[in-house]
Amino acid sequence: MLQIGEVMKAWKKNIRQVIPYVPGEQPNCADMVKLNTNECPYPPAPGVIAAAKAFEPETLRLYPAFPENTNLVEALAKFYHLKKEQIFVGVGSDDVLANIFLTFFNSDKPILFPNISYSFYSVWADVYRIPYECPALDENFCIRPEDYKKENGGVIFPNPNAPTSIYMPLMQVEEIVAANPDVVVVIDEAYIDFGGQSALSLIDKYDNLLIVQTFSKSRAMAGARIGFAMGNAELIKAMNDVKYSINSYTLNAPSLAMGAAAVEDVEYFGETLAKIVNTREEAKRRLSALGFSFPDSKTNFLFATHKEVAAKEIFEYLKTKNIYVRYFSTPGIDNYLRITIGTDVEMERLYTALEEFLN
């Protein structure tokens, strides 16, 4: 901040000006119920715990392996029935998505993404100076495929969308992809494992389609920072070329080992997802009974509004009970709460607190 009488130093003029993303608060107190960042309420797979215990920290003196040559990429290729050359891995899906913006969105035409969506898209576009347009969701918070049929420099949207929790059927996703053969189309599937159908089945048909997923939600490994993209080998090679131009050793040795173990434990993955989906469906019943309404979530969170009480008031009240949910002051969604699905015990604490406050 420039003070009166102070002359701005020349070196400050070339600092890249950004509006920094403000992440959700990360409270850390005993007895809290943390339903504000869509983390998984269950621990990572037993295989991950075993891999962590088996990791030999003495080996940290050596650089990690290149991602493309690791057990992690092999495990993902096997799980998704792909070739290794069709998979890119990065330090969380944010790293993967930012790399996609830098690699593929180099047109003078604007890229397109929904006006209510993952808030990082506009931040990346700004930092990399990519023009963008944001078609509005319809009155039910749904993406309108016809909005993505205009000339553009690329298309990206989450499916299911966040924070709305709404899943777009695969047929509509394909409608958007098919309408955009001249640009790279990215489906950000951070929440797809909780009930949607992945567009992965389309990558052989559309060579300009990228699917991005993450270990932070359904695989319970937000703390490990692992995300990945899947698409045709030419897209993946372009991403690796850019990535190796910035930081050739990205995922560290523990993440590579633990990530592979997470993918290999197919049974635990299925069980965990089933538990979260069950709790979510129960949450829909319980919160409806308390006067909330919400889109039919296919994610691990509900996007809920109350018929009488303002979202911000509920948000503040819950905090006094050590229960953290996410509130956005963004116009259009400022009467909604994003509530992560926790364990059944955590959710009971939420229902009890809400009953006390609302009744």
Next chain:
Amino acid sequence: MLQIGEVMKAWKKNIRQVIPYVPGEQPNCADMVKLNTNECPYPPAPGVIAAAKAFEPETLRLYPAFPENTNLVEALAKFYHLKKEQIFVGVGSDDVLANIFLTFFNSDKPILFPNISYSFYSVWADVYRIPYECPALDENFCIRPEDYKKENGGVIFPNPNAPTSIYMPLMQVEEIVAANPDVVVVIDEAYIDFGGQSALSLIDKYDNLLIVQTFSKSRAMAGARIGFAMGNAELIKAMNDVKYSINSYTLNAPSLAMGAAAVEDVEYFGETLAKIVNTREEAKRRLSALGFSFPDSKTNFLFATHKEVAAKEIFEYLKTKNIYVRYFSTPGIDNYLRITIGTDVEMERLYTALEEFLN
């Protein structure tokens, strides 16, 4: 690659074209002597091993803490007698340096770095479309401070330089910094702990000076991916603003815990450095006796040429003995080997192999 008769698809036209960095080979065979990537031959500090064992993988379900609020930044601040606001941490010093390029090198004027230096500088400049000029080292591979007194958009150089291993006395470093008050000046001190004097003492005097260091060499943690920058709080804030615009959770939970432990173990750090420096000085004697010459290294490697035998021949021969050193085909240094200082046992195997080949 375009085939005859094939029409280039429109989406390919907007792919960012880069010349990817080609890292050194990462062989992995039993009984090898790996002296090719300047890793530390000793394991990380006992405190790091203990932190790894104490890490609870169950906590991976949660996002990691923000770097600025972690034990890692606190430990660095204590060790270097700085405020937390003066320290930026990233996923290896490559991540830190790339972020510096993006944050500060936004002038139309060229940035300056030596023609023989860390090969990533030109790669980052290319990927972020930053103009650059590369003043030539002198005939003894030394940086000439007067070359950095012209108009420019920023200055960066390693001290000691790589792959030359040559340390520039602090007085000359300051001469360059003092000549460039209008741009950000970055000293890349990846190897400073092996015998040089850090320019950290200058950051209070020059508010446009950034010091970058890494855990990959002197702290034996290449596999953890941790690097950091130190400078005035305004520079650090600008870096964090850009970083949070790209990936707000970067260092993963295990790295944050192990990194803090590494910094806290001051005694082990000193012992390890002393061992490497002793082995390096012995290596200078032994390799001189074998007909090699090299600049007076203040790093954990020697930049060596032989009076009779071509570097490439020696490099190829050593590979047949499972001994890996680094060879660059770059004109001007294509008769040099970069030989990392290993353990005494590893170095004896190197000397023995060289004696067999050269005598």
